[in-house]
Amino acid sequence: MSYQDQITSPTLLINEQITRANIKRMADKAARNGKKLVPHWKTAQSHEIGNWAKEYGIKEVTASSIKLAEYLCGQGWDNIHIAFPFNPLEIPRLNYLSANHSLSVQLVNAATTQKLANELTHEVGFFIEIDAGYGRTGVHISDFGTMEEIIRIAAATDKLKFKGFYLHPGHTYYTPDKAEIYEQSRQALRMLKTKYQSEFPNLVTRIGDTPGCAVTEDFGDIDELGPGNFVFFDLMQAELGSCTKEDISVCLAVPVVDISLERKEILVHGGGVHLAKDVLVDANGNKNFGEVVLLNEAGWTIPTDRSYVKSISQEHGLIKASDSLMASVKVGDLLGILPVHSCMTADCMGEYLSLDGEKIDHCEGAFLK
Structure with a gap:
């Protein structure tokens, strides 16, 4: 039929052949540049498409909500990162999921960090989200006070493990000079890595947006790439020149x-x-x-x-x-x-x-x- x-x-409708080609192209780019690809699964939100991604060496994934993270649990991912400023009302749900799965969250303020430090029952990783010009969310790149307060609160508990810095340069969607935005982003993350790496030698930096990741070839010393829309692409991405x-x-x-x-x-x-x-x-x-x-x-x-x-x-x-x-x-x-x-x-x-x-x-x- x-x-x-x-x-x-x-x-x-989904064309599996084109979807696989899109995933492979980004996985190959990450490998060619020595970067880890941790795709944002807010686009596909699928177990089956996740299985396709694993065939191209992808082992970790990013979720846009704790609901999506829960859906992805039990699917063999090494870690699921929730890339949204964590909502402290969902700590009980996070405790339930982290009992049997490796999860990490995104932190942007001391208040949520303190709630997690007080109420977590299992170890959870965290990235500090950085705002280097997009203006939507994140700790401003110059706000070392907030960054260090988050790190200090986390250090007082064995339940929060600092993983590094996450930056989403979403203004690549609105600005033609994506190379300039990426250079600014690289410099911002390089500065943070230099500042904190002696204290946290395993610290990583992650950047995630499809327009930038699709057209950029030199990612400098950024460790991980986290685009999402590249799995399917769309007319907006075509207009931006991503595909x-x-x-x-x-x-x-x-x-x-x-x-x-x-x-x-x-x-x-x-x-x-x-x-x-x-x-x-x-x-x-x-x-x-x-x-x-x-x-x-x-x-x-x-x-x-x-x-x-x-x-x-x-x-x-x-x-x-x-x-x-x-x-x-x-x-x-x-x-x-x-x-x-x-x-x-x-x-x-x-x-x-x-x-x-x-x-x-x-x-x-x-x-x-």
Whole structure:
């Protein structure tokens, strides 16, 4: 049975071959540079895709929440790092998981560090997250007082083990000069390593963002790479130059429910609850919520004439169609939509369908069942 015969409503397709190629490419880059690849699993959120990653020598993984960390426990990872400023209300859950699994957390203030020192029942590693210009979260690169207070509190207990410094230069998503941002990030982490390595000889530095990791070749003395979106890529990454559209390995299959010949528009069942509402805006102000691909037995092809989702509501998607698409599509057909932000689309959908017709797990789908 064709995978298309199984689809009656919006369904997230995954091309295993392209996904594996993306993972292998980043794993090869890390190995070529002598770095450890610890991918952020907020994009894939899957046991099965994790098994693919292990085939390319990946042994540790990063989670975006304790819920995802719990989902990944028991899957053979050497360590699961929760890369979000730790929420002290979740210490009981952390105690439960750390009884049988190697976990590490991200710390950005003394208050949470003290709560962990007081209440942890098992050893947990920690990174101090550093803000070197992004401005979202983390201890500012010049705030040695906070860094040293975190380290001092942790040193008073045998339950917190200092692993190093974590930096997410997320402004690579918004700034064309990614090389300059990475140079600033390298310098910041080098300074911290020089300052603290005599006291902590096993200290490591980790940097994680897909645009930078995808285009950078010289990572200097950074020890570990932690990108996430590279597993699938998406239209945003293609626009940033991290990949080509041919590297995008997921697409949303959507049923065509109406066609307007007058307006050259196609209405599909596939809206904000499926794609999320991330959007790209072109030079003319046109909004793009996803681009049309043509489904076939081998996956999908990218048409020469671009058609795109011009607007979405909860369940509806409205496609601005090219002449060639208008000439070939009919009500009841399936179209594919390349997502603007694959992490959010996967999170919305909660599972994948392979091109072999097999369902592949996702954390969100598992917790809904």
